[in-house]
Amino acid sequence: MTVSLSKNKKKVDIRKPSLHVIPAYGRDYRSRKAVLADLKKNLDFSIRDISCPWDGRVASLQDIEGDYKQIVVRYGKMLRRSAVFELPLSE
Numbered sequence: 825m826t827v828s829l830s831k832n833k834k835k836v837d838i839r840k841p842s843l844h845v846i847p848a849y850g851r852d853y854r855s856r857k858a859v860l861a862d863l864k865k866n867l868d869f870s871i872r873d874i875s876c877p878w879d880g881r882v883a884s885l886q887d888i889e890g891d892y893k894q895i896v897v898r899y900g901k902m903l904r905r906s907a908v909f910e911l912p913l914s915e
Contacts, residue, residue, distance in 0.1 A: 845869035
């Protein structure tokens with residue numbers, strides 16, 4: 825979401841910078857490509873971000889896409905890897 829300021833005609837992006845999530849329901853991924861495919865399918869991810877009021881809850885991309893600039897997904901064995909995706913996702 826962008827807001828246009830009337831005085832100087834600049835558009836300001838008021839979305840929050842990023843949201844950290846992990847796969848929900850015991851799912852795990854081996855690649856960034858698999859994470860992206862499931863994000864596009866709107867599968868659930870568990871929010872793991874202490875700056876978010878919904879920390880610990882489950883959400884899909886559809887639920888969070890308009891509020892954040894990017895999503896950071898932790899995946900792999902023991903959540904060792906991370907992938908950053910700019911929102912909205914491109915097709």
